[in-house]
Amino acid sequence: MEEPIIQARDLGICFAKGKQKKGRVKDLFVRRAANKQGAQQQDFWPLRHVNFDIFPGDAVGIIGRNGTGKSTLLRLITGVLIPDEGYVRREGRVAPLIALSAGFSGDLTGRENVNLVAALHGMTTKEIKAKFDEIVDFSELEDFIDTPVKYYSSGMKVRLGFGVITQLPHPILLVDEALAVGDAAFKRKCQQVIKGLLDQGRTLVFVSHSEGDLKKYCERGIFLDAGTLETDGTVAEALAAYKEAEARDAKAKEERKARRAAAAAKAAEQAPAPAPALVPGAAEAGA
Numbered sequence: 001m002e003e004p005i006i007q008a009r010d011l012g013i014c015f016a017k018g019k020q021k022k023g024r025v026k027d028l029f030v031r032r033a034a035n036k037q038g039a040q041q042q043d044f045w046p047l048r049h050v051n052f053d054i055f056p057g058d059a060v061g062i063i064g065r066n067g068t069g070k071s072t073l074l075r076l077i078t079g080v081l082i083p084d085e086g087y088v089r090r091e092g093r094v095a096p097l098i099a100l101s102a103g104f105s106g107d108l109t110g111r112e113n114v115n116l117v118a119a120l121h122g123m124t125t126k127e128i129k130a131k132f133d134e135i136v137d138f139s140e141l142e143d144f145i146d147t148p149v150k151y152y153s154s155g156m157k158v159r160l161g162f163g164v165i166t167q168l169p170h171p172i173l174l175v176d177e178a179l180a181v182g183d184a185a186f187k188r189k190c191q192q193v194i195k196g197l198l199d200q201g202r203t204l205v206f207v208s209h210s211e212g213d214l215k216k217y218c219e220r221g222i223f224l225d226a227g228t229l230e231t232d233g234t235v236a237e238a239l240a241a242y243k244e245a246e247a248r249d250a251k252a253k254e255e256r257k258a259r260r261a262a263a264a265a266k267a268a269e270q271a272p273a274p275a276p277a278l279v280p281g282a283a284e285a286g287a
């Protein structure tokens with residue numbers, strides 16, 4: 001039987017409300033010790049008891065409302081965050097199309113950043129040299145490649161990041177809304193590149209709020225809700241479950257609103273009639 005390229009078992013991560021958690025090795029010890037002492041009041045689990053297998057060549061869309069742990073799941077898969085429970089195992093390196101504009105050093109030029117980022121992701125000097133022109137050409141930054149990245153616009157940074165990461169030979173491609181940025185022409189170019197990588201047999205895990213994009217790239221869909229994996233099926237099934245949950249929530253919200261309005265009307269009905277206004281001197285005048 002084929003082995004999964006990504007496997008999650010009882011995967012969970014706990015965050016403290018109002019505090020940013022960084023994926024640090026130290027946390028492996030500190031947080032595990034803290035968990036043994038019992039969860040703090042402010043702790044919450046954006047993901048818990050998550051299980052799935054992703055096989056080589058799968059294209060999986062991660063669907064869910066804002067704040068339901070989609071990006072967190074991708075960061076757990078890349079290894080940037082360390083789980084508090086369970087595990088996620090990868091059989092192959094990851095090319096992360098995530099937070100693309102954040103990965104550069106502002107004082108270094110585009111050229112230096114390409115070399116640095118590609119090397120950090122495991123490309124050899126020879127590989128980088130072979131791909132360099134293609135990266136620059138794709139990002140359309142020929143005239144700015146020797147300019148420090150701090151002078152780039154956010155779109156220029158994203159273009160350069162996309163150019164580098166899509167040249168990595170790694171089998172797993174993680175995409176987090178990377179296609180939501182950039183102008184229409186650049187978006188079309190990105191779509192072609194991703195399609196090409198999928199045709200080569202890469203495995204895709206794709207976070208998006210766009211039904212069109214999800215359907216375009218993915219056959220499978222995982223719907224996350226309230227910290228758990230609710231549906232793992234075809235992308236159409238996962239989208240249907242997502243819409244159902246949204247409709248259920250909208251209905252519950254309407255019902256709550258109607259209950260509050262009814263309670264307010266009842267309270268107004270039962271309230272004693274307001275006392276007549278006192279007109280100074282009225283009693284004396286009647287005597």
Ligand SMILES: Nc1ncnc2c1ncn2[C@@H]1O[C@H](COP(=O)(O)OP(=O)(O)OP(=O)(O)O)[C@@H](O)[C@H]1O
Pocket residue numbers: 015016019020021022046064065066067068069070071072073
């Ligand atoms: N490093 C962190 N430390 C603490 N809390 C975090 C951290 N990263 C995310 N969170 C919180 O975890 C929850 C899940 O966030 P996440 O970004 O994974 O959601 P999402 O489903 O990707 O949302 P969106 O659709 O809005 O992008 C949110 O409540 C968020 O505030």
